[in-house]
Amino acid sequence: MECSLSRCHSQAVATASLRKKLLLLFTMLLLWGYILYSCAGFCVSLPGPVHGSARQRAAAAAAAASASAAAYKVASDPDPFVSAPALRPRLVPRVPAGEVEDEEEEPDPPGGHSPRPPELNYSSFGTKKLPQAIIIGVKKGGTRALLEFLRVHPDIRAVGAEPHFFDRHFDKGIEWYKDLMPKTLDGQVTMEKTPSYYVTKETPPRIHAMSKDAKLIVVVRDPVTRAISDYTQTLSKKPDIPSLIDTSWSAIQIGIYAKHLENWLQYFPMRQILFVSGERLISDPAGELGKVQDFLGLKRIITDKHFYFNQTKGFPCLKKPEGSSKPHCLGKTKGRTHPNIDPEVVQRLRDFYRPFNMKFYQMTGQNFGWD
Numbered sequence: 001m002e003c004s005l006s007r008c009h010s011q012a013v014a015t016a017s018l019r020k021k022l023l024l025l026f027t028m029l030l031l032w033g034y035i036l037y038s039c040a041g042f043c044v045s046l047p048g049p050v051h052g053s054a055r056q057r058a059a060a061a062a063a064a065a066s067a068s069a070a071a072y073k074v075a076s077d078p079d080p081f082v083s084a085p086a087l088r089p090r091l092v093p094r095v096p097a098g099e100v101e102d103e104e105e106e107p108d109p110p111g112g113h114s115p116r117p118p119e120l121n122y123s124s125f126g127t128k129k130l131p132q133a134i135i136i137g138v139k140k141g142g143t144r145a146l147l148e149f150l151r152v153h154p155d156i157r158a159v160g161a162e163p164h165f166f167d168r169h170f171d172k173g174i175e176w177y178k179d180l181m182p183k184t185l186d187g188q189v190t191m192e193k194t195p196s197y198y199v200t201k202e203t204p205p206r207i208h209a210m211s212k213d214a215k216l217i218v219v220v221r222d223p224v225t226r227a228i229s230d231y232t233q234t235l236s237k238k239p240d241i242p243s244l245i246d247t248s249w250s251a252i253q254i255g256i257y258a259k260h261l262e263n264w265l266q267y268f269p270m271r272q273i274l275f276v277s278g279e280r281l282i283s284d285p286a287g288e289l290g291k292v293q294d295f296l297g298l299k300r301i302i303t304d305k306h307f308y309f310n311q312t313k314g315f316p317c318l319k320k321p322e323g324s325s326k327p328h329c330l331g332k333t334k335g336r337t338h339p340n341i342d343p344e345v346v347q348r349l350r351d352f353y354r355p356f357n358m359k360f361y362q363m364t365g366q367n368f369g370w371d
């Protein structure tokens, strides 16, 4: 079909302008799509200005979600504070050494990861990895407090419940274990805590076979107080436990830290094991957390400003976990009132542990001040 020169020209101009408009519209659509895609994942609950790369921001958001989930858990606890158990001086339960210890009383729900509101679910990001760092002990040392405090760090992702893979579920295979872990982005550290690992002979070679570079963290506490804490927990479940000090009782054996350390040193060098003071974790949580962050090769993000001392609970709590404005104390099974133990019994325990403590100080090069 023919057209006049001027008509053809105006048609050509109209087509070109329409093309331009369409191109502009398409570019805008693309841009909006990109912005929406980015925001859907990362913008939902960033707690405040977060600096750094997109990856760091994503990591910060993931940690915020984790901390927030922990706060949800505590908020749903009907009684966040302790109640005094019956006093049972002189009683120490007798349980054969090596018998399976009871579970932590307030793990996260089965399935491992902390409960997390759907809009804060970042689990689709990253990949599951085997842990690079494990809190291996000790039972009643303050392991839950350490893990919950560490979870504030944007570069730490941890499974909430105790997996007990290397001591109880080893037959389930390494893939089962890996599948319990939360997804992580590059540069984030995957962690778990199972306090019974420290005293289980099979565990060091098994962890070594998984990774000879694994970083191991042990929260140690005065073995006398630790034993009483363990006893208090057993008492809360079985009020009729027998009354005797018996050094073969596993709760007493757990406190012979030097003996257990020898097993670990057959597989791991001392530089790969960090000993956290359970006492300082209470008196100076930020100081202990500083050392742990250094050990893990992470920036010191968790500092004094994250903690406050809750007078009612008598323990430090998280002031404002990232992603939440609610303070976060551990639940009622953490920081229980201990029964009054006969001073004679306490003295016997002190005397029993003294030489093992000295050996432990010597092996670690640290004086924990328990005597």
Ligand SMILES: Nc1ncnc2c1ncn2[C@@H]1O[C@H](COP(=O)(O)OS(=O)(=O)O)[C@@H](OP(=O)(O)O)[C@H]1O
Binding pocket: 103, 104, 105, 138, 139, 140, 141, 142, 143, 144, 145, 195, 228, 229, 230, 232, 278, 281, 282, 315, 316, 317, 330, 333, 334, 335, 336, 337
């Ligand atoms: N911030 C904070 N809040 C509450 N409790 C704290 C805290 N820091 C350390 N602790 C001490 O942790 C003790 C329990 O240790 P674990 O978490 O290792 O216990 S368990 O082995 O997992 O059952 C627990 O022992 P008990 O005092 O005997 O209950 C506490 O003394």
